[in-house]
Amino acid sequence: MFALIDCNNFYASCERLFHPEYNGRPVIVLSNNDGCVIARSNEAKLLGIGMGAIFYQIEALIKEHQILVFSSNYTLYGDMSARVMTNIARFSPEVEVYSIDECFITVPVSSDLESYARRLRNTIIRNTGIPVSVGIASTKTLAKLANKMCKKTGGVCVLETEEQVSAALKDYQVEDLWGVGRSYSSKLIQMGVDTAYDLRKLPIGFVKEHLTIQGLRMWNELWGRSCIPLQTVLERKKGLCTSRSFGKLTSNLEELQEATSSYANRLSLKLRNDKSCATVLSVRLLTNRFKTDQPQASPAISIPLTHPVNNTLDLVKTALYGLKQIYRPGFLFQKVEVIATGLIPDSEVQLDLFSNWNGKKHDKLSQVMDQVNQRFGSGILRMASEGHEQKWKMNRKYLSSCYTTKWDDIPKAR
16 A cells, blocks of 8 residues: 655745744745745635736735745755655655655555554644645555545545545546646547546556556556556656746846856755766856847857766866856846756766876865855855855745754744
């Protein structure tokens, strides 16, 4: 049996966690640069605020209903996610972290599944304060379906018997099934398949002839035959990217250099955490494609590295070189992307006997920077080329505190 644990309105729940007085009030969380809505509490959903709603277009609604607004605080969300996953891991030896707010685990078949699910849910809520839903079924597809039904069943749903599964499938629209996209759902609806129950009733020959291998796998999963195993070991990443929109459009080369240095620094930290080294570094500039009255450009360059690296100095130096090659004056740029590809494990790096490269020295310096920043706070030590004022930084007017990761932000009890 599989269980899917899903954090309810995760970003909004994290923001309300340290402000109990906000419980019951509508909350929304905004994307980078406070552009659009990426998370909503149930109260905000009832007011008609849709996912992806443009912030400035709903400001009147926000004032009318006194909706609480927060800028995205990924440091807080990432730390709270880690706490939730740690608590989940106490209940099963096999865990697949599916996303920042979702997790699959295997469940002992012999246990009382209803009691198991409620004990799991109550433990997470008690230890982290984050509300979750727990869906249990014989396959991952059915567990995902069961989790969606938790809103009607008090946070826990178990699909154990054939009668329970059939009843759930009859009321479940096919477009809501896990793995069914917009075009695939249109294809199924044209075939007369409106619900998950309709899909399961199709003959196996028809499924093999008219649906993809994904459709056949889904059909088997709906019959309780597991075809999607738990991924307890993450596959090695093939590439890593650091990219965020600027707080304002800019053509200033100095500001672009500061942003590129900052993003290359973050990328190097990602590589070290992943225990990977890059063999190719790419830099790309982008204008705002929605500003149709302005000239558009997206120049890019890919630079093969002399040695596979993950240290800050070499990556920042290479990224700045790439930026100078692609910079075009007269264009207002919205974003810079720094991308590492051709990743290999850092334990498999081969050096050139005849090179004067100071990689080991640069590696040690990066490790010291990591240790200092981990102990005293992110960004305490950084490259001088990242600048001090950083006028290009994202707009995060409604940013909350990092309650769990910064000493100065830890809530104080009176």
